[in-house]
Amino acid sequence: MSAAALIRAGAPQGARPFERHMLGAAAWSRLPAALAADPTVALLALWAEPGVVHAAFLDEAAGVPLLASAPAEGGRYAALSPVRPGAIRFERMVRDLWGLVAEGAVDLRLWLDHGRWPVLGPMSANPAPMPGAEPPQPEFLSAEGEGIHQIPVGPIHAGVIEPGHFRFHVQGEVVVRLEARLGYKHKGTLALMLGKPPRAAAAFAARLSGDSTVAHGWAFAAAAEAALGVAVPPRAVALRALMGELERIHNHLNDWGFVCNDAAFAFLHARCGLLREGVLRACQAAFGHRLMMDRVLPGGVATDIAPGGAAAILEALATVEAEVPALMRIYESHASLQDRVVGTGFLDSAHARAFAAGGFVGRGSGRRFDARSAPGYAPYDLLAPSVAVETGGDVDARLRVRVAELRASVMLARRLVAELPEGETMAPLPPGGGEGAALIEGFRGECLAWLRLDDGGLIRGAFLRDPSWLQWPLLEAAIEGNIVADFPLCNRSFNCSYSGVDL
Amino acid sequence: MLWPRLARALLAKPLTDPPVAAPADTVSALAERLAATARGRLGRSLAIREVDSGSCNGCELEVNALQNVAYDLERFGLRFVASPKHADVLLVTGPACRNMAEAMQRALACTPEPRWVVAAGDCAVDGGVFKGGYAVHGGAGEVLPVDLLIPGCPPSPTQLLEGLLALLEAEAGPGKK
16 A cells, blocks of 8 residues: 555544544554655654644645644554654654654654753653753764764854754864754743634744744644634735745845855855845835734734835835846856855755755755645745756755745745735634644745644644754755865755754 | 946945934943942943844844844944853843753853843743743843843844943943043
């Protein structure tokens, strides 16, 4: 039986628009073998609730997500990590938060739990008080060889950047192995969402990763709307897309500038920073917040576009569009910069596929996936955005994907402003419960949200999956064989979210 | 391509925003606090070490924006440094996550006196939306001694600049130019 058929044989749970199938423990334990035989079913996420494990897959043939669950009998379930390496960190996280153990897991080490919480298994049915002993020293994977040294970096890093620990094994200047240890920013987001109504819990989705506040806010809102059967007014849908494209533009400009800065090319950093500042000021004028935080809410958008906001946006976009070609010519013709970015941080397409990496990380290594196209969602069904793909797999390729996307986003945003439908900006949420999920393309890749609401409309189960879960491990593959000094460049070319994966 | 643009930029008007002023009441409140604790004076510059103790990264975006052409914090004598050992100020963002508390304390211990701690953003002020959860202590003040709060979610670069300038003016003290 194929993996997709095995999943679909499970009892449907009434989740919308992507059905969730409840498998028995025995059926779930046949899933690893079925997945091994069928590489077209990609793993997007793994999470849990007390005593139950959930997984989201992407049926790549159909371009549609497929959700599966199974009871974790005796607190255990069959691991997917031996056949889907993207599951490795999810399994570690599920154990830290819910106390459920993946049998046969590739990696059983702690991940988010650094031994500093007052409880063990904080999201399990019965969290146990922590013994209060000295937090354990983390174990890192080793590398053997002549003259190998370790370089520990972080959690606090030299620049203004999020905290995380990187353990390098180097031989001279060359990185032989990199392992990241994250979890420093774990805020207990999912636990804080439980028991709240969707409009109140939206603040947590908006703050999963501040740079993707619109994308995660939209995914969360869409999941709630799917659960409750809410039709979002067309004007709100268009405004969400406009905010989403502005978010894509300001982040891609930011990354372009910072990657060049990491190669000590300050000119592009300065110009991109200024263009980005113009976009953020236009967002402030139009939506009342530079980053557009808390502007997407379940039911629609929090505020309509302000008078003069559209003009401010169009002006900022025109400035960006006018300058990008010149900046690209400078980027491409500056030999010392090209020497740093071309051939550096190479991620091969096999790894990108094996991890189902999305965003510019996947698309820079030839993996054609963009949630705006498939599964797709309004208003992109009408806008039909192009998908930018490069095959170079290096820092340069990931930058080229961003620049292509940023140019496309400028045109999309302009079109959204011109064609903004009239009407309401917020629909009421009906009483009652339901279950919903959504996949929204943020600037880093697809943001997944899943919600289960009880009959009182309160959240009983939630998961917010930042695209970086499937990209962070690939940074470790991309840096191998590069010099330590190129790490900031490689790291920035991935620009994975620390907060997004730390929950 | 590049060199003609740089030459034109040198001859053109600067793109930087006009300077902001530090809010007078913040300056006087800080000056009282600093006089009371009798710390040494540093003159007209501050070296800042940013410490993210668990933010959503929205604050980091706005702190980074301080270094862009429009805000250009270095013209005020403010600059970011790579190590707490080089710093006068720790600029803390995010709720004080339990997994970051030790790093926060070690950073403070490495920061030579006179030193100040600025809590930037609603999460650093009191834990923000994350307060009360098992994973956070609360605001930065639960782990470090905080001298100045800059609220906002995130605070804009202008609000950050006003707060940092208030600190700069207060510690420069009367009679120092």
